[in-house]
Amino acid sequence: MEYRCVECGNAMKSLFVQYSPGNIRLMKCERCRAAADEYIECEIMIIVIDLILQKPKAYRHLLYNVLGPKSSxxxxxxxxxxxxxxxxxxxxxxxxxxxxxxxxxxxxxxxxxxxxxxxxxxxxxxxxxxxxxxxxxxxxxxxxxxxxxxxxxxxxxxxxxxxxxxxxxxxxxxxxxxxxxxxxxxxxxxxxxxxxxxxxxxxxxxxxxxxxxxxxxxxxxxxxxxxxxxx
Structure with a gap:
């Protein structure tokens, strides 16, 4: 699996640029021009709530950007x-x-x-x-x-x-x-x-x-x- 924009599902090479520990800038999707993965800066409870609300972007974050790229x-x-x-x-x-x-x-x-x-x-x-x-x-x-x-x-x-x-x-x-x-x-x-x-x-x-x-x-x-x- 590869990284995906949580808004539109477009493939992404990276989700953020890290300048220093704790100092990052979220990458924007080339297709929808929105932040590729806003959940990177969110608390875990926000993600859990959106999963319970069954928002597709929460599933993209979890399946592609959290679990997918690391390994099989x-x-x-x-x-x-x-x-x-x-x-x-x-x-x-x-x-x-x-x-x-x-x-x-x-x-x-x-x-x-x-x-x-x-x-x-x-x-x-x-x-x-x-x-x-x-x-x-x-x-x-x-x-x-x-x-x-x-x-x-x-x-x-x-x-x-x-x-x-x-x-x-x-x-x-x-x-x-x-x-x-x-x-x-x-x-x-x-x-x-x-x-x-x-x-x-x-x-x-x-x-x-x-x-x-x-x-x-x-x-x-x-x-x-x-x-x-x-x-």
Whole structure:
């Protein structure tokens, strides 16, 4: 990946000129004539707020100007860490839904706990395998003309990073929420995935919505089938 202007996505060789420690001048984009990356001078909370508000320029800053140019996601081991966190949060999501259905209190036998553990693994790993497979297949179908030489290993970290809304599931460890909150979080995840995919591929919003919706729907369908088989 290369540096990008957060406003228009134009490629940049550098984002700022440093004259001395703490004394920098932001570079201007040749296309839109705006500061290439205003977030360089912003506090981290400003970036977090803009990510929550799902502003594309915040995603360009994070995906291109912070993580992209340094080294490959694979070389840093970042992809493995993101994947692990993604799966752990998905596992907690499944446990929360099961608890809300009062399934965990039905039996405390070893065989029952083992069966539930196997169901949890199937739900998390099979569901996400179908999700990623559908996502990559839909990307090839819907974006075959616009993706070009774009590497899928750049799209995958973008999807994992934009799934940060799953972190709000941790709040359920402290406060009691109805199970419907989980599905509200899922909607925010779909929306954030769409914005990240649009930033990475520079495709239309409708195509990105179609891709993310198909992938999440297939994951939901698989988990529901597993639930019906276990009931």
């Amino acid at each position: 996601y694979f070389e840093q081991g970042l992809l493995g860490k993101l994947s692990f966190g993604f799966l752990v949060l998905d596992g907690y999501r499944s446990l929360f839904i099961d608890r809300s259905r009062e399934q965990l209190g039905l039996s405390t036998s070893f065989s029952s706990l083992l069966w539930r553990f196997q169901k949890l693994l199937m739900d998390v790993f099979l569901g996400n395998f179908i999700f990623l497979s559908t996502f990559l297949l839909a990307t090839r179908i819907f974006l075959s003309a616009s993706v070009g030489s774009l590497r899928y290993k750049e799209i995958l970290p973008a999807i994992l990073i934009s799934s940060y809304f799953k972190l709000f599931l941790l709040a359920m460890m402290v406060w009691e929420f109805p199970s419907s909150v989980v599905f509200i979080i899922d909607l925010f995840v779909v929306s954030a995935n769409t914005v990240a995919l649009k930033v990475i591929t520079e495709s239309t919003t409708s195509r990105c919505v179609a891709i993310c919706s198909c992938a999440h729907f297939m994951k939901f369908l698989v988990t529901q089938v597993l639930e019906l088989r276990s009931s």
